[in-house]
Amino acid sequence: MSFSSVPNSSSDGSSIARDDAAAYLRNASFSRGDHSTTPSTAVTAADLLNATSFDPSRLHPMAGISDKLDYLALDDEKTNALPGAGTALPSRGWSDDLCYGTGTTYLSGLALGGLYGVREGYARPLSVSSTRLRVNSVLNSVTRRGSYFGNSAGVIALMYNVLNSSIDAWRGKHDVWGSMAAGGISGAIYKSTAGVRPALAAAGIMTGLAGTWSWIKRTII
Numbered sequence: 001m002s003f004s005s006v007p008n009s010s011s012d013g014s015s016i017a018r019d020d021a022a023a024y025l026r027n028a029s030f031s032r033g034d035h036s037t038t039p040s041t042a043v044t045a046a047d048l049l050n051a052t053s054f055d056p057s058r059l060h061p062m063a064g065i066s067d068k069l070d071y072l073a074l075d076d077e078k079t080n081a082l083p084g085a086g087t088a089l090p091s092r093g094w095s096d097d098l099c100y101g102t103g104t105t106y107l108s109g110l111a112l113g114g115l116y117g118v119r120e121g122y123a124r125p126l127s128v129s130s131t132r133l134r135v136n137s138v139l140n141s142v143t144r145r146g147s148y149f150g151n152s153a154g155v156i157a158l159m160y161n162v163l164n165s166s167i168d169a170w171r172g173k174h175d176v177w178g179s180m181a182a183g184g185i186s187g188a189i190y191k192s193t194a195g196v197r198p199a200l201a202a203a204g205i206m207t208g209l210a211g212t213w214s215w216i217k218r219t220i221i
Contacts, residue, residue, distance in 0.1 A: 094165030101161045106154035113149025117142035152190075159186040160210065176214040183210025 121138030164182035168174045187206030191198040 094161070094169075097165060098158070098161045102154055102157045105157035106150050109153025110146050110150030113146035114142045116149070117145035120145065156186050156190050156206065159189055160206070164210075176211055176218075179214040180207045180211045183207050 121141035183206035187202035191202035
């Protein structure tokens, strides 16, 4: 049995190809094309932010945009267009009033109820003078009064904002009278199960509060 040595033709061919490629790159010369952008005409961040004077055709020509650049229109900053709705606290619609108004009123009622609970817990007489019992009394009062005030204020604010937006949409404008009507109806509905006199009293209180708040938004804030 005899063996003959055969040269590795694949390795020799690859080394020759690498040498040819290296020689070609050393002798090659590169130049910019006609469509390339120069530093003086390149698109910068200032051009992109200044949409009024930006020319889309200045982008890379391979993108094929030319003058057909579409912009995304956002309506998040669009405020309520009803007559009389432009106050110091602008609104973007009924959903904005419902979310922010109800949440703010609920948190305010929770805070006021908590403060009232702290006062009530400290003023409550105890059979045995003890710091632990006093803290327990304060915590119980805060939990009871805070949740009651917060839930009550949140429910009234929810009804008020829904009714106020409905009245504004029906009348086609926003003013103090619509807010007062929404406040009166909200108070009457909230106390409707307690009888006629409590419902009328709550309606009167809510009418005054709604009118005062509308006047404050227009004149003071």
